[in-house]
Amino acid sequence: MNKAVLHDHLDGGLRASTAKELAIKDNYLPLINVDDIESFFNRESSESLEDYLEAFVHTTALMNSYENLERIAFEAAEDMHNEGITHYESRYAPLYSVNSSLTPKDVIDAINSGFRQAEELYGIKSGLILCGMRNDINNVKQVSEIAIDYKEKIIGFDIAGPELNYLPSLFSDEFNKLIENNVNLTIHAGEGDGVNSIQEALDNGAKRIGHGVRIIEDIDLERGLFGPTATYIYENNIPLEICITSNIHTNMYSDYKEHPIKNLLELNFAVTINTDNRLMSNTNISKEITIAEKLDIKNAEKILEDSASYSFLNNI
Numbered sequence: 001m002n003k004a005v006l007h008d009h010l011d012g013g014l015r016a017s018t019a020k021e022l023a024i025k026d027n028y029l030p031l032i033n034v035d036d037i038e039s040f041f042n043r044e045s046s047e048s049l050e051d052y053l054e055a056f057v058h059t060t061a062l063m064n065s066y067e068n069l070e071r072i073a074f075e076a077a078e079d080m081h082n083e084g085i086t087h088y089e090s091r092y093a094p095l096y097s098v099n100s101s102l103t104p105k106d107v108i109d110a111i112n113s114g115f116r117q118a119e120e121l122y123g124i125k126s127g128l129i130l131c132g133m134r135n136d137i138n139n140v141k142q143v144s145e146i147a148i149d150y151k152e153k154i155i156g157f158d159i160a161g162p163e164l165n166y167l168p169s170l171f172s173d174e175f176n177k178l179i180e181n182n183v184n185l186t187i188h189a190g191e192g193d194g195v196n197s198i199q200e201a202l203d204n205g206a207k208r209i210g211h212g213v214r215i216i217e218d219i220d221l222e223r224g225l226f227g228p229t230a231t232y233i234y235e236n237n238i239p240l241e242i243c244i245t246s247n248i249h250t251n252m253y254s255d256y257k258e259h260p261i262k263n264l265l266e267l268n269f270a271v272t273i274n275t276d277n278r279l280m281s282n283t284n285i286s287k288e289i290t291i292a293e294k295l296d297i298k299n300a301e302k303i304l305e306d307s308a309s310y311s312f313l314n315n316i
């Protein structure tokens with residue numbers, strides 16, 4: 001059976017041990033003297049989003065050469081394979097890695113080379129979704145152009161970064177051009193902002209919604225009534241890329257029991273279970289499945305099979 005992870009950030013999933021090794025190799029001072037590298041990166045009990053995000057400064061700093069990117073991509077796919085995943089969608093904001101010796105094409109080629117090595121060894125299929133950073137319009141513009149230039153080498157486009165105050169409609173021109181070029185869109189929405197943001201993601205052509213959990217705010221659970229956005233998502237079977245642990249760690253919900261995943265499954269939404277940032281959230285897909293089971297979700301493994309049917313890897 002095919003099983004997929006659809007929402008996982010490459011810079012949020014380095015092995016801690018690899019980060020340490022690369023820091024020593026590249027003489028990256030902030031990590032060299034860190035004794036316990038795993039707890040350094042573990043931001044499970046972050047009190048602020050800033051503290052959570054600070055960890056990415058150090059992972060992206062190490063994603064600055066072809067060989068590092070290739071290794072990081074290979075290991076991400078290998079780790080997914082070791083948990084039974086057959087289809088792995090990884091996402092990354094490529095401009096973090098572009099420098100005087102790495103072009104955008106090099107960044108994409110390095111990551112794909114790592115994925116290809118994992119496929120040759122294990123058979124796992126992996127693909128790259130490029131992320132524009134929504135708090136920087138020029139970044140989104142540039143990455144959308146890169147996505148179109150190299151559309152044969154990638155499987156989709158997304159906007160990441162702070163959702164609040166950066167609605168999808170700010171980038172409508174870019175999304176329209178991407179759609180004209182048949183680039184698949186998934187958009188982070190309904191995490192840091194509410195139903196309005198999800199509606200805008202749909203209006204701008206998102207085939208899937210990154211997180212999307214706040215669609216629950218468009219549903220009257222007691223009376224079983226759906227608002228217009230929830231109705232659209234339901235009727236069109238738009239997959240929600242749900243990342244339970246990540247939502248707890250960014251303080252969206254105070255406790256796992258508060259998370260709406262079970263309600264959404266009971267209402268027959270197209271729910272998928274994902275990891276988001278394995279390193280900072282100290283998680284992996286097996287842990288996420290265990291959490292789902294603890295929330296009394298039956299047949300949680302089957303959700304990974306459903307995810308495979310929604311994968312952008314199917315239409316390349």
Ligand SMILES: [Zn+2]
Pocket residue numbers: 007009188210276
């Ligand atoms: Zn994400």
